[in-house]
Amino acid sequence: MSDPDVSDLISVERAIQIIDSTPITLQSSQTAMEGSYGCRLARDLRSDRDYPPFDKSQMDGFAIRAADASSRLKVVGEIAAGGLSDRAIGTGEAIAIMTGAPVPAGADAIVPVEHTRREGEFVRIEKPVKPGQSIAKRGNDCVAGEVVLKAGIRMAGAQIAVAASIGATEVSIYPPSRVAVLSTGDEIVPIDQTPGPTQIRNSNAIMLQSLLRRGYGCFVDSVATARDEPSVIRREIEKAFESCTVLFISGGMSMGEYDFVPRVLQELGFEFKITKLRIKPGKPFVFGGKGDGAAAKYVFGLPGNPVSSFVCTVRLASRLLTRLSGGMPDDRVIRAKIEGSLPANGPREFYLPGIWNGETVRPLQWKGSADIYALAQANVLIVRPENDGAVASGGVVRALEIPT
Numbered sequence: 485m486s487d488p489d490v491s492d493l494i495s496v497e498r499a500i501q502i503i504d505s506t507p508i509t510l511q512s513s514q515t516a517m518e519g520s521y522g523c524r525l526a527r528d529l530r531s532d533r534d535y536p537p538f539d540k541s542q543m544d545g546f547a548i549r550a551a552d553a554s555s556r557l558k559v560v561g562e563i564a565a566g567g568l569s570d571r572a573i574g575t576g577e578a579i580a581i582m583t584g585a586p587v588p589a590g591a592d593a594i595v596p597v598e599h600t601r602r603e604g605e606f607v608r609i610e611k612p613v614k615p616g617q618s619i620a621k622r623g624n625d626c627v628a629g630e631v632v633l634k635a636g637i638r639m640a641g642a643q644i645a646v647a648a649s650i651g652a653t654e655v656s657i658y659p660p661s662r663v664a665v666l667s668t669g670d671e672i673v674p675i676d677q678t679p680g681p682t683q684i685r686n687s688n689a690i691m692l693q694s695l696l697r698r699g700y701g702c703f704v705d706s707v708a709t710a711r712d713e714p715s716v717i718r719r720e721i722e723k724a725f726e727s728c729t730v731l732f733i734s735g736g737m738s739m740g741e742y743d744f745v746p747r748v749l750q751e752l753g754f755e756f757k758i759t760k761l762r763i764k765p766g767k768p769f770v771f772g773g774k775g776d777g778a779a780a781k782y783v784f785g786l787p788g789n790p791v792s793s794f795v796c797t798v799r800l801a802s803r804l805l806t807r808l809s810g811g812m813p814d815d816r817v818i819r820a821k822i823e824g825s826l827p828a829n830g831p832r833e834f835y836l837p838g839i840w841n842g843e844t845v846r847p848l849q850w851k852g853s854a855d856i857y858a859l860a861q862a863n864v865l866i867v868r869p870e871n872d873g874a875v876a877s878g879g880v881v882r883a884l885e886i887p888t
């Protein structure tokens with residue numbers, strides 16, 4: 485199909501530059517550590533003491549002097565985790581020790597119990613011993629004052645464990661972005677209603693809401709719908725922006741008789757930074773902003789077609805969301821051999837749903853920008869560069885991982 489006006493449109497690469505250089509203001513807040521999961525740290529976290537805080541046994545066994553290992557050793561005590569020995573080890577002596585317990589003075593190795601034979605008050609060592617074995621030296625993991633989590637890192641299980649280990653009951657994070665979703669269209673009905681013969685269920689709202697919340701960690705502030713009627717669209721946009729920072733509007737974006745959204749946004753003072761984009765699927769896509777500093781508002785106008793809406797969110801809008809959450813956008817791109825061939829691509833960068841099995845990628849049949857059924861099978865979007873030639877089976881393609 486010819487695309488006569490495509491040279492007027494901007495490339496996806498340029499759109500990414502525009503989104504990535506749009507000024508944002510980040511505000512951090514203090515939160516209880518349990519509530520930090522998924523958020524990025526706003527300040528470095530430093531260790532309060534050395535870890536481990538003492539020379540620690542890594543095994544259940546015997547603390548000994550490595551040089552004594554060949555002789556029969558007298559067991560002169562026992563140290564449990566959390567305990568402390570009140571005596572040092574002398575020549576020919578051993579102390580029974582548990583994992584996590586402090587190594588007694590005089591000892592320089594831990595012999596695991598499996599490498600020993602107990603003989604009453606004595607113990608024999610049955611394997612060679614190296615000085616320092618099975619001892620985690622004080623400060624081995626980190627020393628007091630060292631940065632253990634850098635600002636910008638996303639808090640998940642392991643990061644929360646680190647914060648807990650240094651006693652950070654509260655952490656300074658960038659809170660989730662407040663986003664809102666507005667679906668426009670006279671034909672759309674809520675998913676719990678039976679659509680009339682020419683109506684369709686509003687799949688975009690819940691798709692965007694879920695993707696924004698689970699895929700990008702946003703706080704979804706409101707979800708609304710509007711008929712294709714300028715005053716209604718205007719009222720819903722104003723209402724959403726009373727408390728959200730980023731609004732996602734689906735439908736009503738193009739040049740149709742009933743596509744009022746761009747006009748209403750302009751009337752409300754939004755400045756468009758992107759309006760025409762060489763992307764497939766994804767036309768028409770709009771990115772705009774209004775105000776600055778902490779009061780800045782952003783809008784993504786997405787095509788009504790669900791796959792287009794999805795691709796624009798994953799490929800483009802997600803970058804602003806990542807920045808607003810304190811992170812640096814970094815697409816998860818894979819390179820893999822393709823199973824089956826691909827025809828030459830047209831003048832727009834094309835995102836084709838595909839299945840990646842960890843080794844090769846298989847393109848799904850492309851039935852167009854409404855085909856959420858194929859999209860739902862996909863775990864990647866194969867990226868076809870503008871005017872890319874045909875790709876033979878076994879050729880290498882790039883693909884973008886779809887967030888789950």
Ligand code: AMP
Nearest residue numbers: 667669685686687688735736787788789
């Ligand atoms: P539009 O961008 O408004 O021209 O809509 C393009 C196509 O997407 C039309 O077939 C619409 O019916 C469909 N569409 C619009 N909004 C939604 C929605 N919220 N959920 C599912 N499909 C939609």
Ligand code: MG
Nearest residue numbers: 669735736788
């Ligand atoms: Mg419409």
